[in-house]
Amino acid sequence: MAFETVGDAKELLVALREAGLGWIADQVEAVIGQGKSIDREFVEGERSRKRIVGLATVPFGPEEQLDIALGTIQTYTEGLHKTWKSVQLLQEHDAGDSHSRPWSGIDFVAPGETQPVQFYGPGSEQAIDELSLLLRRVRTTQPGGSA
C-alpha cells in the first residue's frame, strides 16, 4: 500500500523530475508512500469494553509531506555540498594533526577512467544558496510558517 503525495510536496516532486533529479523525487515518494506508524486505541469486547492499543499506519499530512520533501532536497543540496567541502578540507577538526591526514587530497574516479570526476562545477554553490532561500520561502508561506 502506498499513500499518495499531495499539495506542495507533489509540486516539488514535479520540479525535481523536470530538472532531471527524478531519483531524489522517487526517494521522497517512497518515504511518503510508506506513511507513518501511530498507536491507535480501540475498545474490544462487548462486555469487557477492554481498551487496547494497536499499531496503525496512516498517511503523512500535507505539511509533514512538505517537510519530508524540503528536508530531502536540502540534504542533497546543502548537506551534500557541506560533506564535499569537509572531505576537501580533510577534516577541518584535525587541521593541525598530520596523523589524521595521510593524504594530500581525495579523488573520485569512475570505473575504467583515470581522470578524477569533478563533483561540483562553477555555479553549484550559488545555485545551492539560491535554492536554500527559495525553499525557506516555501516553508514560511505555509499555514503556521513564520512569514
Place this chain on the structure above:
Amino acid sequence: MEAQLRAAIQQTLVRLAASSPVLTQPTRPEKLYEAWVFTCVVRALGRLGATMQVRDSGDNAAPNLLFRLAPGLIYSPTTASSFVFLTYNGRAYEIHHGVRVQGRSSVLHELDICIIDRDEANRCRKNSINPRQARTRLLIECKFYGATLPLELGREFLGLGKEFNMRIKTLVSNAESDDVHRLVSRHQGTANFRIAPTSPAETNRFVAWMETEIKQVLL
C-alpha cells in the same frame, strides 16, 4: 505554492543539476559520504596514535586517496581504490573502501569501509584472491539518505552482519530511523545515525566511539 515561486525553484534546480555532476547518479552522494566517513575512521586512528600512509592499489606510496565509484577487487589494480596502510601497537593493517570480502558462506560482499590484516591483504594481492572475513577487523556500511532510512536497509545490514564474525560492524548514516535502529540493535549490530558534517556533536561522539572500539580490536 505560488506559480512564480515554483518556477524559480524549478529553474534553480535545473541550474544546480547541470553544474553538479555529483547529483547525476544516486550512487555518487553515497560515495562522497563513504569518503567522509572514511576520514572519520582515519581521525579516530590518528587519535590513537596510529601511523598511516596512503598506498595506491599496487601497494605503492601515493599522495592522494583515490575512491573508485564502483566496487573493486583488492588484487586488481584497475578496479581497486587506493587504501591506507596503518601500523598500530606494532602490527600492520590496511583500511580499504569498496572492496569485496569473502563472508562466512564464501559469498563475496562489498564492504564500504573495512580494516584488513596487512598480511592477509598482501596474500590476496600476491595470489589474486579475495580477503576472508576472519582476517577483517571492522566493517562499516555507509548510507546517505535524504529523509528517513528505509527498513530494507536494516534487513540488508542484518544479513551482512551474519556473514561477518567481528566486534565492530556498524551502519552509519546521515539520516535516522527508529525502526532500523531497533532492528539492528536487537541483533547485536550497532547503528550510528545523524553522522554528518551538519551534526558536529554526533560526529565527534562517533569518532570517539570508533576510537574506543578500534582500540579493542587492533591488539
